[in-house]
Amino acid sequence: MLTTEEFDNWCNRNNLSALQKKTIEIIRSSEPARRVGGGRKNVSGFYPSQKMGRSIQFESHKLELALIYQLEHDW
Known part of the structure; x- marks a missing residue:
């Protein structure tokens, strides 16, 4: 940010x-205005971000979670 x-x-x-x-x-x-849902083929969940100090929701474990993990570990 x-x-x-x-x-x-x-x-x-x-x-x-x-x-x-x-x-x-x-x-x-x-705060986010909605909770993620996930579709039939999506895997949704929460990533506990130490950098942001909160859990981040994701709807796609291949795209969104991968980006969250990348940003979390980028200085």
């Missing part, structure tokens, strides 16, 4: 209004 300074710079580069910036800040700081 972007730092506060990086986020401010991104907002300035994209000419976002104060309302747009505030809306994005609320989304960035809120």
